[in-house]
Amino acid sequence: MLKESRLKARAEGGVKELLEYLGEDVSRPGVVNTPRRFVKAMEELTRGLREPPPEVVFFPLEYEAEVGPVVIENIGAVSVCEHHLLPIILRISVAYVPGDGIPGLSKVIKLVKWAAARPIMQERFTEWIADLLMEKLRAKAVYVKVCGVHMCSFIRGAKDEHHSMTTEAKRGEINVRLRCKRPLSCR
Ligand SMILES: [Zn+2]
Structure with a gap:
């Protein structure tokens, strides 16, 4: 201490x-x-560097069926870029095919926000979060789409407030379309 x-x-x-x-x-x-x-x-x-990840709770399906992909779109999150320590405003959409249990919705959202709370490079972060969700959600397949507005190219450097950057990563067989709204959109 x-x-x-x-x-x-x-x-x-x-x-x-x-x-x-x-x-x-x-x-x-x-x-x-x-x-x-x-x-x-x-x-x-950067709390994600020090806090443990939120514990995901699982619920039984109580129904005889193979559950299809679950889609959660436009989770708002904030990171800082590891090159300039300036904020990155994110919208993260995830899809997953559940394994044995059904993960609680709130915990998935909290996990995504926790994962973002650190210095990142968006390209690597997207791959890492796909692996993290596979593990923590005990998923059969995962698809992640990340849309970021990087303050380091928004307010300095290129100084362009119109662009955004989209990256995606997939693990396993999953066929859904994921949309991801641009963060900071006025509409
Ligand atoms: Zn940067």
């Missing part, structure tokens, strides 16, 4: 130094607590 608070103080000190480097007056009342708030905000955006 002591080690943790020392590391936190160092992280806050680092943010203060960054602000000084940028030319900000760090004694100004408006920014005097900004390093603490910034570290706290980053903790929230």
